[in-house]
Amino acid sequence: MCLAIPGKVILTTEHTAEVDLMGNRRKVNIDLVADEVKPGDYLLIHAGYAIEKVDEEIALETLALFEEALEKSDY
Amino acid sequence: MTIKAQSAKLIADIKAMATEPFKLMEVCGSHTVAIAKSGIRELLPPNIRLVSGPGCPVCVTDNSDIDRFLSLAQQPGLIIATFGDMIRVPGTVTNLQNIRAGGADVRVVYSTLDALEIARQNPEKQVVFLGIGFETTIPTVAVSVEIAARENLSNYSVLAMHKLVPPVLEVLVMDPELGIDAFINPGHVCSVLGTEPFEFIAKQYGKPSVIAGFEPLDILQTIWMLLKQRTEGRSEVEIEYTRVVKTAGNPKAREYMDKYFTVVDARWRGIGVIPQSGLKLRPEYSQFDAEAKFTLPQPVETNIPGCQCGDILKGRLLPPDCALFGKACTPLQPIGPCMVSSEGSCAAFYRYRGRSYNA
Numbered sequence: 046m047c048l049a050i051p052g053k054v055i056l057t058t059e060h061t062a063e064v065d066l067m068g069n070r071r072k073v074n075i076d077l078v079a080d081e082v083k084p085g086d087y088l089l090i091h092a093g094y095a096i097e098k099v100d101e102e103i104a105l106e107t108l109a110l111f112e113e114a115l116e117k118s119d120y
Numbered sequence: 121m122t123i124k125a126q127s128a129k130l131i132a133d134i135k136a137m138a139t140e141p142f143k144l145m146e147v148c149g150s151h152t153v154a155i156a157k158s159g160i161r162e163l164l165p166p167n168i169r170l171v172s173g174p175g176c177p178v179c180v181t182d183n184s185d186i187d188r189f190l191s192l193a194q195q196p197g198l199i200i201a202t203f204g205d206m207i208r209v210p211g212t213v214t215n216l217q218n219i220r221a222g223g224a225d226v227r228v229v230y231s232t233l234d235a236l237e238i239a240r241q242n243p244e245k246q247v248v249f250l251g252i253g254f255e256t257t258i259p260t261v262a263v264s265v266e267i268a269a270r271e272n273l274s275n276y277s278v279l280a281m282h283k284l285v286p287p288v289l290e291v292l293v294m295d296p297e298l299g300i301d302a303f304i305n306p307g308h309v310c311s312v313l314g315t316e317p318f319e320f321i322a323k324q325y326g327k328p329s330v331i332a333g334f335e336p337l338d339i340l341q342t343i344w345m346l347l348k349q350r351t352e353g354r355s356e357v358e359i360e361y362t363r364v365v366k367t368a369g370n371p372k373a374r375e376y377m378d379k380y381f382t383v384v385d386a387r388w389r390g391i392g393v394i395p396q397s398g399l400k401l402r403p404e405y406s407q408f409d410a411e412a413k414f415t416l417p418q419p420v421e422t423n424i425p426g427c428q429c430g431d432i433l434k435g436r437l438l439p440p441d442c443a444l445f446g447k448a449c450t451p452l453q454p455i456g457p458c459m460v461s462s463e464g465s466c467a468a469f470y471r472y473r474g475r476s477y478n479a
């Protein structure tokens with residue numbers, strides 16, 4: 046229930062951002078993120094809210110881990 | 121190095137370091153699932169015991185709270201919005217699913233934002249969001265109250281049954297009978313709280329803890345870090361999940377929690393009342409507090425006969441130790457919440473039991 050996954054910001058408005066969340070476009074609330082959110086940023090999304098901004102490199106690493114883990118589900 | 125090679129190396133190192141018994145508790149339902157699914161338990165040397173703690177917010181919700189929202193759900197003119205995990209959780213006599221089949225308006229939402237949307241679209245009805253969750257989720261509920269206030273959505277309210285992780289950890293770390301040597305701390309809860317609220321585990325109780333991510337590799341790395349602390353005679357709060365968790369956590373999310381909620385005593389299933397371990401809406405926001413808006417029955421303590429969820433949540437028993445596990449109690453016919461929630465220990469064990477039964 047506390048799981049969160051990274052999504053890439055496509056565009057932002059005052060309180061929300063549209064993100065690409067593993068291939069799906071979703072609108073999320075960004076009020077909990079202290080830093081400015083811009084297109085291209087990566088956000089960690091939990092239950093429709095961005096709870097943290099993460100580095101691009103780190104986000105890609107996390108997504109790669111998700112993907113590798115998915116591929117090797119015989120792990 | 122591939123994931124497989126990295127895990128093989130970690131497992132070899134863990135085996136070399138596991139010279140004495142070491143009992144670890146993970147305190148996040150997502151860790152419980154990751155551990156059961158990956159079969160990590162059986163890859164570890166027998167000296168290392170992994171037990172699950174009270175890390176599933178649904179499972180720690182007391183029967184009395186469940187009975188209260190079931191009663192609320194049956195009031196006319198009301199829509200209950202809830203995360204999906206709650207739908208089949210049994211109260212004393214029924215669950216939300218049955219009540220819905222009987223005509224109550226119960227809707228599963230993915231986010232409080234969806235609950236707000238239901239409120240906007242149904243101005244003639246009252247929408248109550250069931251506030252279940254730990255520090256990861258609570259800030260999102262706080263923002264929903266802010267949005268409702270901003271938009272004057274007078275038909276939106278929250279039934280707050282939120283719980284805080286550090287106070288329950290203190291209860292567990294203090295219990296000598298449980299004998300837990302080290303903790304795997306919940307990654308996303310810590311992304312909000314940071315390390316400070318977990319320092320007492322090391323400072324007061326001299327036990328190592330590591331904030332962990334959710335991939336099997338994260339968990340192996342965490343176990344390795346915990347063993348390393350023990351080997352070196354250290355006890356600290358370390359972060360394995362550095363790609364997300366900062367030492368300071370997310371101060372803005374904590375501000376939101378503090379602005380809308382206040383700390384109260386809360387009853388945890390199978391554990392009892394823990395002082396200052398829950399959050400209720402502040403009186404200033406009582407128009408968004410379902411408890412203030414509606415008449416709810418007084419909580420009545422009840423037990424589910426035979427269900428050992430309480431001992432499982434404390435890491436005293438593993439699910440197969442319950443006589444009902446896999447027999448009377450299965451995910452299709454769950455008796456206790458630990459079998460209903462996908463992150464409950466019993467459900468995780470049942471689903472992947474081929475690998476985890478001998479733990």
Ligand code: SF4
Nearest residue numbers: 428429442449456466
């Ligand atoms: S197996 Fe069922 S009855 Fe037994 S502890 Fe788990 S949820 Fe409760």
